[in-house]
Amino acid sequence: MELLKQKIKEVGIVVNDDVIKLDAILNHAVDPVLTTAMGKEFARLYREENVTKIMTIESSGIPIAFAAAQELNVPMVFARRKKTLNTDTETYCERVPSFTKGMVTDIMVSREFLSETDRVVLIDDFIANGDAARGLIRIIRRSGATLLGLGIAVEKSFQAGGRTIRESGIRVESLVKIASLSGGSIEFE
Numbered sequence: 001m002e003l004l005k006q007k008i009k010e011v012g013i014v015v016n017d018d019v020i021k022l023d024a025i026l027n028h029a030v031d032p033v034l035t036t037a038m039g040k041e042f043a044r045l046y047r048e049e050n051v052t053k054i055m056t057i058e059s060s061g062i063p064i065a066f067a068a069a070q071e072l073n074v075p076m077v078f079a080r081r082k083k084t085l086n087t088d089t090e091t092y093c094e095r096v097p098s099f100t101k102g103m104v105t106d107i108m109v110s111r112e113f114l115s116e117t118d119r120v121v122l123i124d125d126f127i128a129n130g131d132a133a134r135g136l137i138r139i140i141r142r143s144g145a146t147l148l149g150l151g152i153a154v155e156k157s158f159q160a161g162g163r164t165i166r167e168s169g170i171r172v173e174s175l176v177k178i179a180s181l182s183g184g185s186i187e188f189e
């Protein structure tokens with residue numbers, strides 16, 4: 001997606017060989033025009049699939065997931081990272097390593113918002129090692145819902161997440177692929 005590529009070139013800050021900061025558009029501030037365009041693109045890619053639900057993980061996936069859900073006219077549900085007072089019988093819970101925080105977090109989705117008749121597209125801001133996506137994929141599988149595929153804004157293709165999830169037979173659509181961040185420069189695929 002050319003617009004996203006341009007924005008990444010404008011505002012992206014390479015932190016090290018593995019991490020790029022995109023606070024100005026994805027992780028702290030939100031660019032509504034860009035976010036709407038990303039939502040439209042995900043909607044275009046999955047429009048023929050009879051999507052019933054868009055899912056993401058809080059917090060940075062939420063604006064993009066919302067934009068896609070609005071475009072497809074379906075609800076959006078985000079997995080929460082917080083501990084709640086809900087019991088295990090009311091929620092699906094999975095433990096995932098956090099790429100940026102370097103620790104483990106629990107993500108949870110209330111059973112109320114995910115059923116076996118759902119046809120789900122999972123949307124997120126980044127894919128690195130794929131742990132966050134795999135956690136939510138496990139939740140979707142446990143619910144009996146159908147996973148149609150992933151929609152990722154930025155895939156860092158030098159990390160294994162996107163590739164390994166594709167190899168497991170799941171459709172992964174990325175708007176932009178970054179092949180390398182070595183030496184402080186952003187190389188797109």
Ligand code: 5GP
Nearest residue numbers: 019020022099126127128129130131132161
């Ligand atoms: P994964 O679970 O695929 O290893 O990492 C995915 C999550 O880590 C994303 O939801 C995103 O929040 C965060 N993340 C991974 N790589 C980057 C990065 O280079 N920059 C930023 N800002 N977040 C990242």
